Amino acid sequence: MKLEINGKEYIAGRDVTVQKLMEEFKLDLKSTAVAVNKSIVPKSSYGDFVLRENDKIDVVTIAPGG
């Protein structure tokens, strides 16, 4: 299944959840947040949120800024 993560193509298994994806990328849940197709996914929904073909996922964190 083709996904787009932070603007880059990524091939994931079928029915992968946000939770599973976060584990695959070894991402710290406390310092990251996720949006799928520009809609925010609350952390409590990561386990239930099943990703679909061509979903665009944004994983954000803090960055330098004024």
Next chain:
Amino acid sequence: MENNMKVNEDALKIGKYTFKSRLLIGTGKYPDFQTMKDAADVSGAEIITVAVRRIDFNAKENMLSYIDLNKYTLLPNTAGCYTAEDAVNTLRLARELDVFRTDLVKLEVIGDPKTLYPDNEELIKAAKILVKEGFTVMPYMLDDPVLAKKLEDAGCPVVMPLASPIGSGLGIRNPYNIKIIKETVSVPVIVDAGVGTASDACKTMELGVDGILINTAIAGAADPVGMAFAMKNAVEAGRLAFMSGRIPMKLYAQASTQMEGIVF
């Protein structure tokens, strides 16, 4: 000693939050994270601004490992947002990050890439939505007293007029407007953007504003840590001078030494 206490007991209140330091600093443009950390430490700032961006999976260093979350309140900004919708969505996303331990947010809605001046209509629109959603909104705005009042009425517990354009280092271009803003609103006024060096910070505080947010002037200095310390002292000196009441300006001299008892 007594004057030190005056500064120490003089708290900055933003909504339900209280801070001792009147200097807020940004984290952008530092040569490296260690310098950012050292500058933040010597500045005495308690609030530091950060952006919310896509994670870089190839990053060698994690910015967070340089920030003590028990010491600093992280303030997410909406830099780069040109519409109320984008700014609101950025902060909704930020709310999902556990590193933001308060509902304080810095709202900026840019209207023009060259000046980075805000878009007033979008700013007010975004502020209203965010206030409704429970955020404590700190809006970056033009040095316009009418706008300041509108943002106060929209529920912002602080207003943050610019001194001059972001990153310009031009210092305070319209001190009279800043003074009028201070007299117009009853919420604190934090001057955000444009300060170039310590004397700018000091003069700004002498106007009676409640705080200053500085990024480029510190991060871009030849020695950011030295400049951070200079800014800390300038903000404190300016505040204390304001509270102590400067002498009125006179056109002619007035002798400091008494004439009584003069011999020749």
